[in-house]
Amino acid sequence: MSVRTRFAPSPTGFLHIGGARTALYNWLYAKHHGGSFVLRVEDTDAERSTKASMQVILDGLKWLGLDWDEGPGVGGDFGPYHQSERVEIYDRYLAKLEASGHVYEDEGAIRFRVPDKLITVHDEICGDVSTNLKEQGSRRFNTETNEEEEANPDIVIKRPNGGYIFHFVNVVDDIEMGISHVIRGEDHLSNTPKHLALFEAFGVTPPTFAHIPLNLNPSGTKMSKRDQGALIHEYQESGFLPAAVNNYMALLGWSAKDDQEIFLPEELQSRFDLGGINKSNSKFDYDKCKWVNGEHLRQLSSTDLQDWAGPFLTRAGLPAGDARVPAALELSRERAQLLSEIPDVIATIFETVVTYDETSVAKVASQDDIANKLSALTSGLEGAESWDEVAIKSTITEAAQGVGVKMGALMLPCRVGVMGSTSGADLVPVLVLLGKPEVIRRLQEFSSQFG
RNA sequence: GUCCCUGUAGUGUAUCGGCUUAACACACCUGACUUUCUAUCAGGUAAGCCGGGUUCGAUUCCCGGCAGGGAUGCCA
Numbered sequence: 273m274s275v276r277t278r279f280a281p282s283p284t285g286f287l288h289i290g291g292a293r294t295a296l297y298n299w300l301y302a303k304h305h306g307g308s309f310v311l312r313v314e315d316t317d318a319e320r321s322t323k324a325s326m327q328v329i330l331d332g333l334k335w336l337g338l339d340w341d342e343g344p345g346v347g348g349d350f351g352p353y354h355q356s357e358r359v360e361i362y363d364r365y366l367a368k369l370e371a372s373g374h375v376y377e378d379e380g381a382i383r384f385r386v387p388d389k390l391i392t393v394h395d396e397i398c399g400d401v402s403t404n405l406k407e408q409g410s411r412r413f414n415t416e417t418n419e420e421e422e423a424n425p426d427i428v429i430k431r432p433n434g435g436y437i438f439h440f441v442n443v444v445d446d447i448e449m450g451i452s453h454v455i456r457g458e459d460h461l462s463n464t465p466k467h468l469a470l471f472e473a474f475g476v477t478p479p480t481f482a483h484i485p486l487n488l489n490p491s492g493t494k495m496s497k498r499d500q501g502a503l504i505h506e507y508q509e510s511g512f513l514p515a516a517v518n519n520y521m522a523l524l525g526w527s528a529k530d531d532q533e534i535f536l537p538e539e540l541q542s543r544f545d546l547g548g549i550n551k552s553n554s555k556f557d558y559d560k561c562k563w564v565n566g567e568h569l570r571q572l573s574s575t576d577l578q579d580w581a582g583p584f585l586t587r588a589g590l591p592a593g594d595a596r597v598p599a600a601l602e603l604s605r606e607r608a609q610l611l612s613e614i615p616d617v618i619a620t621i622f623e624t625v626v627t628y629d630e631t632s633v634a635k636v637a638s639q640d641d642i643a644n645k646l647s648a649l650t651s652g653l654e655g656a657e658s659w660d661e662v663a664i665k666s667t668i669t670e671a672a673q674g675v676g677v678k679m680g681a682l683m684l685p686c687r688v689g690v691m692g693s694t695s696g697a698d699l700v701p702v703l704v705l706l707g708k709p710e711v712i713r714r715l716q717e718f719s720s721q722f723g
Numbered sequence: 724g725u726c727c728c729u730g731u732a733g734u735g736u737a738u739c740g741g742c743u744u745a746a747c748a749c750a751c752c753u754g755a756c757u758u759u760c761u762a763u764c765a766g767g768u769a770a771g772c773c774g775g776g777u778u779c780g781a782u783u784c785c786c787g788g789c790a791g792g793g794a795u796g797c798c799a
Binding site for chain 1: 724725726727728729730733734735736737738746747748749750757758759760761762763791792793794795796797798799
């Protein structure tokens with residue numbers, strides 16, 4: 273039997289990291305086993321579902337590269353893929369339950385008669401979990417009175433207004449769409465017995481279930497939109513690479529069982545499987561996520577780096593088309609973890625007026641004999657016959673010897689004078705990139721304040 | 724309240740009933756690099772929730788407690 277997984281978001285908000293990670297696991301599992309990944313929109317709650325929200329979710333999945341084999345915009349043999357368009361199917365399934373006496377009406381709603389027996393979920397991750405829905409559902413906790421009250425254990429599957437309820441449509445669609453593996457958040461583990469009861473009522477063998485642990489925020493509670501790293505579109509804006517976000521999300525609850533943590537997309541696909549998923553919830557760590565991104569940044573080809581960084585350069589007001597950009601980007605690779613950090617690292621290369629960092633300048637100004645050092649440096653560089661890294665380095669060394677100091681004593685003033693700050697990309701390559709006249713110009717201008 | 728899942732350093736994971744001084748990564752701290760650093764290299768701090776039991780031996784298996792999370796909707 274071929275593997276068919278699905279991601280079934282409800283378009284009532286943004287694409288959340290939890291949802292994205294669920295989508296990723298389903299996608300990876302399908303890809304790993306040569307199966308299909310289906311995208312299904314669970315918009316049965318008309319009041320809360322919006323087109324805009326759907327678009328954000330679709331955009332997020334596309335950005336992450338989690339393409340679906342069937343679903344909105346793609347089609348497929350099991351459509352339509354919006355639940356709001358599948359009402360006839362649900363009506364048909366409801367009729368089956370009516371015919372077999374599994375349902376009854378209750379104040380306009382339709383309830384599914386829950387069996388009075390132990391139902392066991394065979395979960396790939398959590399193991400066997402048993403519940404008796406009738407017993408369990410006949411008591412309900414009232415959050416207002418803080419007391420337990422009697423309740424009807426039979427589950428509502430259709431509202432008085434005609435709308436179908438999640439548990440029912442979810443099961444019907446998984447049957448109709450031939451879903452083989454349901455990989456979803458552990459928050460659904462407690463719902464699964466209800467789903468199994470429905471599968472049984474329909475006389476259908478249920479799919480394989482795998483409930484994955486949840487991702488919590490650093491304080492250990494449910495991630496909310498306000499938590500850093502919660503929303504996928506923000507990753508795009510802050511300069512993350514989709515491959516890195518996928519990599520990091522995969523690591524939250526899954527491991528390759530060895531020391532490898534950085535996975536290229538293809539590697540992730542070939543290495544990922546249910547066996548590597550652990551059971552405990554994890555807390556989101558933004559720093560580690562950024563580190564993963566930095567690692568991916570370093571592995572990018574030059575042309576990919578240019579493609580990804582381009583928009584961020586433009587946004588920062590830098591000339592993305594400048595001939596020196598590719599070389600500058602290479603210099604930035606090791607200093608940046610996010611694409612959005614790149615402009616800061618290399619901006620000085622494209623500036624006509626250098627922005628000086630006060631503390632950096634003060635550091636230089638406090639050096640002994642600084643005017644003399646700077647002039648030795650400037651004239652030394654001015655006299656350099658060639659302008660490559662080797663030549664520049666030896667020129668600076670010679671200039672340093674001339675004034676009786678070590679090379680390092682000139683490097684710092686040179687860095688601050690040319691780049692405006694003690695931090696930034698490697699100095700010598702930047703000098704090469706700027707060209708001799710510009711370097712001399714900057715040094716002279718900088719020196720003038722120490723006359 | 725009831726039911727379910729989970730509980731290894733701050734965080735994410737690994738290993739394992741004895742072969743371990745419990746490993747790796749991020750973060751943090753220190754040192755080095757006589758070019759800063761947000762880079763690189765080297766080093767360091769830091770963990771088996773608690774209590775019982777099984778066993779020659781348990782972090783690993785079982786039970787209880789506690790803690791965290793989830794469910795308990797005519798939301799999904």
